[in-house]
Amino acid sequence: MSDLDAEPAPEDNTPEPSAEDDAAEALLEAELDDEAIDDDASDELEEAEVDGKRVRVSKGYRGHLLREDDYRRKTHTLGERERAATAKEADIQERAQIISQIQDEVTDARSLDKQIAAYKAVTPEQWRVLRDEDRDRYDDARADHSLLLDKRREAGEAINQRVNVIQQAEGQRRAQWASRQESEIKAAVADWGPTKEKEIKSHICEKFGFDANDVDLVKDAKLVKVMAHIHKQDMAIKRAKSRAAKVRGDNIEDIVPVRRVQGSGKPQNGPTARLLKNDPDAFDKAFLKSLRN
Numbered sequence: 001m002s003d004l005d006a007e008p009a010p011e012d013n014t015p016e017p018s019a020e021d022d023a024a025e026a027l028l029e030a031e032l033d034d035e036a037i038d039d040d041a042s043d044e045l046e047e048a049e050v051d052g053k054r055v056r057v058s059k060g061y062r063g064h065l066l067r068e069d070d071y072r073r074k075t076h077t078l079g080e081r082e083r084a085a086t087a088k089e090a091d092i093q094e095r096a097q098i099i100s101q102i103q104d105e106v107t108d109a110r111s112l113d114k115q116i117a118a119y120k121a122v123t124p125e126q127w128r129v130l131r132d133e134d135r136d137r138y139d140d141a142r143a144d145h146s147l148l149l150d151k152r153r154e155a156g157e158a159i160n161q162r163v164n165v166i167q168q169a170e171g172q173r174r175a176q177w178a179s180r181q182e183s184e185i186k187a188a189v190a191d192w193g194p195t196k197e198k199e200i201k202s203h204i205c206e207k208f209g210f211d212a213n214d215v216d217l218v219k220d221a222k223l224v225k226v227m228a229h230i231h232k233q234d235m236a237i238k239r240a241k242s243r244a245a246k247v248r249g250d251n252i253e254d255i256v257p258v259r260r261v262q263g264s265g266k267p268q269n270g271p272t273a274r275l276l277k278n279d280p281d282a283f284d285k286a287f288l289k290s291l292r293n
Helices: 019-042 059-120 124-133 135-188 194-208 212-216 221-245 273-278 280-292
Strands: 045-050 053-058
Touching: 059 135, 124 135, 135 221, 194 212, 194 221
Parallel strands: none
Antiparallel strands: 045 053
């Protein structure tokens, strides 16, 4: 068979790869390479704290866990605040409803008191005459009087019961408030306890001339922290003065180091031993200023 008789070879209709195809293939290879790198990095573990526990996670996953944990904690805190606000609103509404009921019952009780007072004004002789003249009216009046007395007794019991509910709720609210204040004070004031509280409040009474009974009633954390701050500063000044009292002459330059302005090389006016010796009031002001700085 000659070459002319051979069947022609099938045409290759596959299109030549374009520049876009080459770019897409290169991009795919790059993404696969990145995934391989991420897989290698995932083999490296590091510690992360999640829900208060230390766990080992992939290095690339730690940031995600921390963000998720932070979001969960913030969401939990927000949820607690919303629940507390809802519970507080419900308590206020319940309290208002009970007070409204008490007011209505007090009004009814006063009306009953007026009716009962009318029967109390009837003398024994009048009751006897009514019984003799009209037995039916007498029996009805006695029954009505007895019924009014029963209603008044029930109204008083209902009022007392509702008042007790309010008093118990108020007692619980105050106890919860006091517990929160105590926790906040303990977190802010070192060594807080009965002895420390007495020390601080006694100092405040002595310093400002307050009545001890009034100061002892102060339980608000904000006010107690202010008193503790004043006490702490005053005790620091007292210790500084005590050390300064031991100084004789100018042999020792400073009891409290002189503060220097950074870069100037010149000392600031600070609470020095010489200042304490010459002007105690100016020393107190300078010392308080140094504490604030």
